[in-house]
Amino acid sequence: ETGVTQTPRHLVMGMTNKKSLKCEQHLGHNAMYWYKQSAKKPLELMFVYSLEERVENNSVPSRFSPECPNSSHLFLHLHTLQPEDSALYLCASSLSAERGNTIYFGEGSWLTVV
Amino acid sequence: AQRVTQPEKLLSVFKGAPVELKCNYSYSGSPELFWYVQYSRQRLQLLLRHISRESIKGFTADLNKGETSFHLKKPFAQEEDSAMYYCALSGYNNDMRFGAGTRLTVKP
Numbered sequence: 001e002t003g004v005t006q007t008p009r010h011l012v013m014g015m016t017n018k019k020s021l022k023c024e025q026h027l028g029h030n031a032m033y034w035y036k037q038s039a040k041k042p043l044e045l046m047f048v049y050s051l052e053e054r055v056e057n058n059s060v061p062s063r064f065s066p067e068c069p070n071s072s073h074l075f076l077h078l079h080t081l082q083p084e085d086s087a088l089y090l091c092a093s094s095l096s097a098e099r100g101n102t103i104y105f106g107e108g109s110w111l112t113v114v
Numbered sequence: 115a116q117r118v119t120q121p122e123k124l125l126s127v128f129k130g131a132p133v134e135l136k137c138n139y140s141y142s143g144s145p146e147l148f149w150y151v152q153y154s155r156q157r158l159q160l161l162l163r164h165i166s167r168e169s170i171k172g173f174t175a176d177l178n179k180g181e182t183s184f185h186l187k188k189p190f191a192q193e194e195d196s197a198m199y200y201c202a203l204s205g206y207n208n209d210m211r212f213g214a215g216t217r218l219t220v221k222p
Contacts, residue, residue, distance in 0.1 A: 096208075
């Protein structure tokens, strides 16, 4: 499979649960991203990883914990979330984290916190 | 501050009519600008980038530094152009900031 794939596509979790979102890219890219898309706000950048090192954390609460074990995989670990965290979480990748690189998106993981 | 503004949430035109989706930006350096598109039930994907100066699916976008704009244009809209369009600005660490998006509907 090519491109950026995300699992699960849909997730419902309670506020006390711990779950993880997974992202895998088959493009040979060195940078990966997490974005949040909700009905009330534009696409929000959460994290940027370059060569497995986190280079940007856009003031994201600690209940979201990213992990990048290698340049092809990215996780978003979730715990004690709030209902307002319900949103579409998009993973993306680019050739590098240099400014101006085209970003390629996955289809997203729909998260509902109950 | 790095910011992208798309003033129109919704835009509706008839097939064959010209279309212009507006985008204004705020950036202290030399901007790297993009248009992304999301068709129904598809992932967000690149439409075009200003540095390439290309025309994709009949769309063009010109960077106007004086007006800090990067409007997307097409002379004759088609029904298959109906989608959500996002303007985006790349910053340090390829920190891509997106506008709120404009939903374009092309009526038959």
